[in-house]
Amino acid sequence: MSNEQEDFTVTTRKIQEESEIISVINSFDRSFPRPLSSRVENLSEYAKKLAKNAIFIVAEDNFNVIGFTAMYANDSISGQAYLAQIAVSKEYLGQKIGNLLLSLCEKTARENGMKTMKLEVDKINERAIEFYKKDGFLTESANDLSFFMVKNL
Ligand SMILES: CC(C)(COP(=O)(O)OP(=O)(O)OC[C@H]1O[C@@H](n2cnc3c(N)ncnc32)[C@H](O)[C@@H]1OP(=O)(O)O)[C@@H](O)C(=O)NCCC(=O)NCCS
Numbered sequence: 001m002s003n004e005q006e007d008f009t010v011t012t013r014k015i016q017e018e019s020e021i022i023s024v025i026n027s028f029d030r031s032f033p034r035p036l037s038s039r040v041e042n043l044s045e046y047a048k049k050l051a052k053n054a055i056f057i058v059a060e061d062n063f064n065v066i067g068f069t070a071m072y073a074n075d076s077i078s079g080q081a082y083l084a085q086i087a088v089s090k091e092y093l094g095q096k097i098g099n100l101l102l103s104l105c106e107k108t109a110r111e112n113g114m115k116t117m118k119l120e121v122d123k124i125n126e127r128a129i130e131f132y133k134k135d136g137f138l139t140e141s142a143n144d145l146s147f148f149m150v151k152n153l
Pocket of ligand 1: 031032033085086087088089092093094095096097098099100120121122125126127128130131132134
């Protein structure tokens with residue numbers, strides 16, 4: 001899929017190769033307000049788990065990965081997809097790349113028979129919370145650190 005931006009063209013593709021997923025996860029570790037590596041025990045093992053069970057999509061500008069998302073859409077009993085990760089490179093923030101990736105996730109989840117999508121976001125991550133709200137996610141519950149948000153697909 002390709003999408004014309006102001007002065008660059010973004011393409012998206014699903015990736016499945018474990019080594020490629022490990023490399024993307026490592027390169028985006030510090031793109032999150034709290035680095036991924038501080039939230040999971042072992043980043044490579046986490047990436048391997050995603051490679052095995054998640055749908056992993058990257059956005060690219062001229063073959064450079066500028067954003068990615070990972071989503072689980074395999075729970076046919078609950079019909080609930082789970083957005084595990086989404087991030088866009090610093091230089092490309094605010095240019096609708098996040099929107100493009102999220103829309104693609106939602107489309108893919110619907111195609112896999114999912115009815116809702118859930119995610120967890122840090123309470124301090126105001127930018128991401130606004131991003132999800134704008135897309136139609138509503139806060140379903142919360143704990144000390146996180147909001148849990150849901151959207152009907
Ligand atoms: C969250 C994230 C993926 C959004 O990606 P993005 O490409 O910058 O977002 P978009 O350009 O598609 O923005 C879509 C909407 O999100 C909201 N938004 C984006 N950036 C915002 C900001 N700095 N402040 C407030 N709202 C913002 C706006 O409503 C925007 O729509 P608008 O441009 O019409 O106002 C990106 O900020 C990111 O990578 N953050 C770091 C990683 C992260 O925190 N991921 C989420 C973990 S749960």
